[in-house]
Amino acid sequence: MVAFRNTDSSGRTGLLLRCVLFALLALGLIIVDKRYDHLQRIRRVLSVAAYPVQVAVASPFEGWAWFRESVTTRDALRIHNSELEQELRLAQFRLQRYEALEAEIQRLHALRDNTTGVAARFIIGNMMDVDLDAFRERALMNKGARDGVFVGQAVLDAGGVFGQVARVSQLTSEIILISDASHAIPVQINRNGLRTVALGTGNVGRLKLPYLPTSADVRTGDLLVTSGLGGGFPSGYPVGTIAKVKREPAQSLADIDVKPAAALDRSRELMFVWPSPEPEPSTFTLPVKAPNGAAPK
Amino acid sequence: MMREVRIRRLPMALSALVALALSIVPLPALLQPFRPDFLVLVVFYWSIEVPQAGGLSLAFFAGVALDVIKGVVLGQHALALTLTAAWATHLRLRLRVFSVLSQSLTIFALLTGYQFILFWVDGATGNPVTNFARWLAPIIGALIWPLMVGILRRLHDRQ
Numbered sequence: 083m084v085a086f087r088n089t090d091s092s093g094r095t096g097l098l099l100r101c102v103l104f105a106l107l108a109l110g111l112i113i114v115d116k117r118y119d120h121l122q123r124i125r126r127v128l129s130v131a132a133y134p135v136q137v138a139v140a141s142p143f144e145g146w147a148w149f150r151e152s153v154t155t156r157d158a159l160r161i162h163n164s165e166l167e168q169e170l171r172l173a174q175f176r177l178q179r180y181e182a183l184e185a186e187i188q189r190l191h192a193l194r195d196n197t198t199g200v201a202a203r204f205i206i207g208n209m210m211d212v213d214l215d216a217f218r219e220r221a222l223m224n225k226g227a228r229d230g231v232f233v234g235q236a237v238l239d240a241g242g243v244f245g246q247v248a249r250v251s252q253l254t255s256e257i258i259l260i261s262d263a264s265h266a267i268p269v270q271i272n273r274n275g276l277r278t279v280a281l282g283t284g285n286v287g288r289l290k291l292p293y294l295p296t297s298a299d300v301r302t303g304d305l306l307v308t309s310g311l312g313g314g315f316p317s318g319y320p321v322g323t324i325a326k327v328k329r330e331p332a333q334s335l336a337d338i339d340v341k342p343a344a345a346l347d348r349s350r351e352l353m354f355v356w357p358s359p360e361p362e363p364s365t366f367t368l369p370v371k372a373p374n375g376a377a378p379k
Numbered sequence: 380m381m382r383e384v385r386i387r388r389l390p391m392a393l394s395a396l397v398a399l400a401l402s403i404v405p406l407p408a409l410l411q412p413f414r415p416d417f418l419v420l421v422v423f424y425w426s427i428e429v430p431q432a433g434g435l436s437l438a439f440f441a442g443v444a445l446d447v448i449k450g451v452v453l454g455q456h457a458l459a460l461t462l463t464a465a466w467a468t469h470l471r472l473r474l475r476v477f478s479v480l481s482q483s484l485t486i487f488a489l490l491t492g493y494q495f496i497l498f499w500v501d502g503a504t505g506n507p508v509t510n511f512a513r514w515l516a517p518i519i520g521a522l523i524w525p526l527m528v529g530i531l532r533r534l535h536d537r538q
Binding site for chain 1: 412438444447500
């Protein structure tokens with residue numbers, strides 16, 4: 083089928099030599115990237131070079147979405163508008179209660195002399211239309227170091243905790259979803275305060291709680307919230323609800339499935355959250371290492 | 380070396396860039412495991428067709444680009460692509476006399492080797508992906524190889 087133009091077989095040894103050279107270079111990169119932090123800056127620069135490609139890929143899809151949005155009929159807009167108004171009324175109604183509750187919580191915290199950070203500052207980022215890796219739950223966001231995003235930062239959507247920042251470049255950042263198989267998040271059952279760790283499964287619709295004994299007080303429908311332990315995530319945000327509890331008498335640990343509260347497969351607008359600064363310096367703080375091996379910058 | 384003295388690098392760079400974009404174009408989640416490694420096929424083509432034009436450097440830098448854009452350990456794709464591109468260059472004289480079917484089978488073997496190196500580096504750096512679906516990409520890649528050769532040959536011959 084093919085008539086190759088070039089039959090020069092010069093440099094069989096040259097080929098081997100170059101192959102070994104490049105392979106060693108690549109191996110060196112892998113080891114240095116895995117063991118040390120020096121490549122962070124190089125990667126950041128390279129990511130800026132990759133940005134045009136990512137934008138070129140994402141823009142037709144975004145353009146189409148924009149086009150579809152701009153040709154929606156007046157009727158559709160009116161219906162949408164009335165829906166939004168209704169939602170707003172409901173939200174305002176809830177907010178009144180929320181403010182009262184927040185005040186109460188502040189009082190209680192003051193009583194306990196222990197103020198956990200409630201998120202004070204946030205920015206909203208958009209997911210870019212780019213597929214990263216088919217087998218890992220990652221997403222690329224259009225906010226980066228320029229906007230103050232940092233590694234380990236919590237990312238939320240309207241429903242609850244979405245994930246955290248795994249890698250930051252100048253203009254973009256990569257987030258790891260809470261459903262990624264290598265992600266773990268410290269949680270607490272809202273009903274009774276029981277603390278544990280929720281692990282991702284690699285499946286967008288499911289997390290698991292593998293570390294609770296069969297005797298633990300867990301029921302289907304219980305709400306899980308972040309416990310704030312470890313410092314990675316602000317406390318008190320919903321993570322999911324218990325979907326299934328399986329207790330095998332022969333096993334010492336229960337098999338518990340959790341349905342994530344965030345719309346992990348649908349949300350595109352996400353909030354990057356900054357924990358509020360501690361009002362009073364605590365006596366001793368441990369250096370917090372970002373989870374999933376991503377070293378803090 | 381007699382017929383073609385000047386080596387044109389523009390089609391090479393252009394096709395590599397397009398393939399890089401294709402490797403991150405959003406697909407429905409259901410189709411994602413079936414995405415062939417476009418950039419790998421392009422690198423194979425150039426290292427078989429014009430090995431003296433620096434196919435291995437192309438392989439290495441294309442690999443680094445994949446690492447950066449996919450956000451994995453730096454050097455992973457570079458290592459896999461360098462080794463398999465060298466293998467493809469080594470086999471190029473034999474590939475020339477092969478039928479379409481044998482060519483596709485050889486490409487399948489190369490792509491499987493590529494996927495295996497990725498798999499190994501994933502495991503060695505502590506993020507094993509033990510999903511069976513990752514072995515689908517070599518099959519799809521081998522199936523579309525004749526098509527890729529047709530397109531790239533046209534691009535290559537145009538000047």
